[in-house]
Amino acid sequence: MTFCDSKPILTPLQALARYKEDLSVRLADNSMGVLPGVIGTVYFERGSQPAVRQAILDCFDRFEEMFGEHLKGGKDTDLGKFTKRTFAGVEKIRRAILETPAHEQVSVLRSSSTDQDTAAEYSIKTLTGIAADEDYVSPKGWTASKGQESGLSYLKFNVPMDLVTTEDGITQYEGFLRYVCEKLVVHGGYGGLAQILAYSYHRYALHEWALAKRFSGLEVDSTAHLQSQEYDPISYEGESLDHMTAFYPGLHLGAKVGRWGFIKGVSWYTILGELFVERLGGEAALRKALDRPDIHIAHIGSSLLIRAGDFPRLGAPEEGLPEPYVFVNSVLRVLRDPKPDGLNLYNPHLPHTDTKNAQTWTARFDLPDAPPIPEPPTIVPYSVEHKPVRHSVPGDSPCPEAG
Template sequence: MSKIGKNLENRVEELSFELSDGTPVVKLGLIATLYFKNGYTTEVKTSVMDCFRAFYEEFGAHLKGQIKDKYTKLTQQNLEKNVEKTIRTGPNEQYEWQLTSAASIYEAEEYGISTMNSRELHGDHAQSYIKIVLPWQLITTEEGLSRYNYWINFLSSKVNAEHGYGGLSTILPYDFDSYLPMEFELAQRYLGLDVDSMPHSLTIHLIDFIKGVNWQTVLGETFVQKLGGEDVLRQELEGHGDISIERYGHGLIIRAGHYPQLGAIEDGAPSSYLAVNKIVKSLRIPAPSQLHNYSPHGNCFEKDSTAHWYARFDGEVKNY
């Protein structure tokens, strides 16, 4: 196991939570979340379904169920049935679908892929998204790192991602409301944890802006050009040996270090994340909506704490 892996392993207990019956409701995981246009077209729906098929082909042994209106068991047969049904939906029909390793909507997953599309009547005023969840243990081997990097590139290319991000995140159940305070608390203690329990809530806000940076920052060609183009980006990041840039079909993936970092508050923000943020900060959403809705279960992200979270890599780190 890599040094990074051992460091994470030592923290897993404080990054996880189980109910008294042993049901895992908070986990550390690896994510990749991508936003893209034209999710209402047959062409893009077909590409998204290709992603679902590919994910099932590689990780199907871990997948137990699917969520589409309700949780049902997952089989090859009903997977294909839903794939074909989704491709045939009309341009103003919105669909949400998730394949998951969780045994119910009340359990946090280790493996998963989810999506929600936009509608034609909204045009370019709403994005679609696709997201995968994988075990954090992947980064403990070079083979696992390569698989993750393959998947973020594959998904970005298939859906012509406008922008996105990948890295460590708190994984909550599909029925996540009761556990938002835990996501809030952990995000205050670990700057590298992406707050991503509700990627669907950002689809109308991330049209002309990106969410921000994490271990991997995906920038479509439109955003690359806003920063001066690929050559300028490479030149500005040239002095940072731990930062790499990889091309996908529609843009660039900036990787802030070989491994993702938890960024414990006592250690400060990872320098590679700070460096990438400095370059792409101008693309970040200037007035983000709250990361959480109100929760009766405890403290969650409100307006001020949301603004602090988005600015966590801007320089000096302060407690929320």
């Protein structure tokens, strides 16, 4: 699918020159509450396990190697203070990643900001799942074995939009995104332009939504840490999820679908894990469907990285919808949730948080004649059984799984 479009195409440099002030919020003290940036968000498995915790630390260390001159602050626990970090403070973040027990979440952040009210040009953060620390039998009869993971973990990083105004900067961004996907078993994710909100982001949610409606290439991603379940299918037996007699991580043949698993949508980079690649007929079929010179596909680790165009697009009003995004979306759109939840924490006084507006936003790259996205099955069909990925490891390496 191609179509001619005489509208201008803004490079990141041109988009930034024209719209930097529109994409920013400057506070009374001249600090920034919102900045234009480029994000990478991935959802990955086994985040409670020692080998994966080490891989997370490797990602943090690589980010430090690449951008450490900008990194000044951080947090080492979910409820801990966001502060300026000395060498000892950075080591506390590193130890938290490795030494937090498997039955507790790792929630840490490294940032160019030293407080929660200032948007960070550079940042990397993670929130992991947990593993059951003992066998559990529910009153209804379903069981969870010791070591069973609670769900997917998440890692997100951002760099300033200025970085991708040069080829070297794009190479840096892409290199780090690929490194993350090499290190972690990624089920899905995305990367592209977004507004970078201060850590205390709630006051800027309406601003984020308003600009996302104006610039189609911007991600709405301030609550990415709450979206991991969307990528994480589960199934069960029993009357309902509240009255289960058996529970299965992944999709179990003949069981009822608790969560089918969906992608958020398409961005400059769209990352698909094995489950989603299989739903599109496999890697060869997907490569054939997206066979175009400006669409780049790379198999990194357990996932496919699909890049729509040579650089991220803002989708400014004068540009219209970025055509490479529309093209990739025409193939991948069936992987989206036909009934997505709101894009931010629900607030009845803010329109952007309801399902209708979320559905409109996630469908922004759909063509007018696009058919409805199919509803997921209620029972796991025999053709799509999918269980958590298991990988071999080299000799003398720690096993990434419990048990």
